[in-house]
Amino acid sequence: MFNENPMLMLNVSNHPSSGWSKKQRDGYHVVDIPFPEVRTTQDGAVLAAQQIVSKVKAFETIHKPTVHLMGELGACVIAATQLHSMGYDVVHSMTKRISVMGEDGVKHSKFEFAGFREYFPTMCSCGRVATIGAVCDDCFGRDD
């Protein structure tokens, strides 16, 4: 069993958490799971997704860990759908692109972490993404 304070996050990607910013790791104990190789066959994405799901399930914890899933799109869709149906929170990173003009006159792009986003967000009845339980910021505390 893992110490679940901070929360456990399984990072299924080829971006090891050792290279993450402090902001990205904040509040989480991150365990890296390399994103499997996806074969270029029709069943390649399904096979990779099966590997991902079985590796995630191997972590026996009281509360299901959050799964950070980023990699080949086809495998991500299948694995995210399966993990979500099993009750896992599945997220990906949002990044903000910052362009900087270098001293060499060449424009460089820097990517800055801007938060995690759920693959399957809970929706507020108003149609916005819920942020507090099942309601959005605007509807929170409103009586009507």
Ligand SMILES: [Zn+2]
């Ligand atoms: Zn709302």
